[in-house]
Amino acid sequence: MSVELDGNILVTGxxxxxxxxxxxxxAERTGQRSHIYACCREPEGSRAEALKELVTQYPGKITLIKLDVSNEDSVVSAVQVVSAHVGAAGLNLLINNAAVNMPERPALMSATGKQDMMLSYEINVAGPFLISKMCLPLLQKAAEIRSSDDGDNMSCRRSAIINISTLFSSIEKCPETFPMAQMVPYRTSKAALNMLTCCQAEDFKTHNILVAGLHPGWVRTDMGGEIAPLSTEESVRGMLNVMSSLSNKDSGFLLDWEGNRIPW
Ligand SMILES: NC(=O)c1ccc[n+]([C@@H]2O[C@H](COP(=O)([O-])OP(=O)(O)OC[C@H]3O[C@@H](n4cnc5c(N)ncnc54)[C@H](OP(=O)(O)O)[C@@H]3O)[C@@H](O)[C@H]2O)c1
Structure with a gap:
């Protein structure tokens, strides 16, 4: 069963x-009642031009929020702003998308330093941990509001956290994928993000908040590079379809953009 995505939605990065x-x-697919909180490090700067164009293109639908996920004060301020906007309606969907792949070029373990490990963990694991923790009361509010209609049914329309992970986080798949991309800080931090996903799913199920990891595929972006087979549109269309179909049975698992389960 698919449910239309709806309500208040926060996306990082x-x-x-x-x-x-x-x-x-x-902005295109959700109805009039929904609002998107689009977070980025420098909403006022030139690096956010494309995002500002979307705000103009979809009037009243998107609010830009300043957020550096590696900075606790920034997370607190961002969640305060979102909390004031959403009020009693709470937050229906949190998408932890921001991440880094350090060092930027796929490097051998010998060319990877402690700083690469620390930054990767700070942004890819501690960031989603902090923002999810701060957003929990808002997610709880949203889950409670729909309790009379939805009972114990979880969905991304009701209340959910989606942690954007990667195939490279899979320990079982490592022997197969390691030769094509070593990326040790990225892989290990995303494997830790998977464990965070499992812990959150267990912890938050009493509140009927769904938590899942999603692999977007290999996508043409600054991180994915020019030869990646998927466009951002193809990946995001697939992921939104998967998010629309998630239910209790998917909470605590990692799926790809086509809805296939990826082993840990
Ligand atoms: N592309 C792929 O093939 C692929 C494959 C598997 C998984 N993924 C995952 O998909 C997600 C998006 O990847 P992408 O390819 O779109 O990457 P990208 O093009 O490199 O974009 C990364 C985004 O994260 C933001 N970001 C980085 N550090 C941040 C911080 N400290 N605080 C807030 N925002 C921060 C960046 O903002 P700035 O511009 O300010 O740096 C940027 O908006 C990531 O979680 C990635 O791991 C991607």
């Missing part, structure tokens, strides 16, 4: 790549 297209397609 939206000034380029997959995040930018998530905002665009959510």
């Amino acid at each position: 939206t000034n380029r790549g997959i995040g930018l297209d998530l905002v665009k397609m959510l």
Whole structure:
């Protein structure tokens, strides 16, 4: 069963790549009652031009929020602004999309430093941890509002956290995927994000908040590179279809943009 995505939706890392297209397609596909909180590090700067164009293109539908997921003060301020906007309606969907792949070029373990590991964990794991924790009361509010209609049924329309992960996080798939991309800080931080996904799913199921990991495919972005087979539109269209179909049975699992389950 598919449910239309709806309500208040927060996306991190939206000034380029997959995040930018998530905002665009959510603005296109969701109804009048929904609102998108598009977070990025510098909403006032030139790096957010494409995002600002979307705000103009979809009047009243998108609010830009300043957020650096690696900075706790920034997370607190961003969630305060969102909380004031959404009020009693709460937050229906949090998409933790912002991430880095350090060092930028796929590097051998010998060319990877501690700083690459620390930054990857700070942005790819501690960031989603913090923002999810701060957004929890808002997600709970949204889940409660729909309790009379939805009972114990979880969905991305009701209340959910989607952690954008990667095939490269899969420990089982590592022998197969390691030769094509070593990326040790990225892989290990995303594997930790998967464990965060499992922990959140267990912790938040009493509130009927769904939590799942999603692999967007190999996508043509600054991170994915020019030879990646998928466009951002194809990846995001697929991921939004998958999000629309998620239910209780999917919480605590990792799926790809076509809805296939990826082993841990
Ligand atoms: N592209 C792929 O093939 C692929 C494959 C598997 C998984 N993924 C995952 O998909 C997601 C999006 O990837 P992408 O390809 O769109 O990457 P991207 O083009 O490199 O964009 C990354 C986004 O994250 C933001 N970001 C980085 N650090 C941040 C921080 N500290 N605070 C807030 N925002 C921050 C960037 O903002 P700035 O412009 O300010 O740096 C940018 O908006 C990531 O989670 C990635 O791991 C991508």
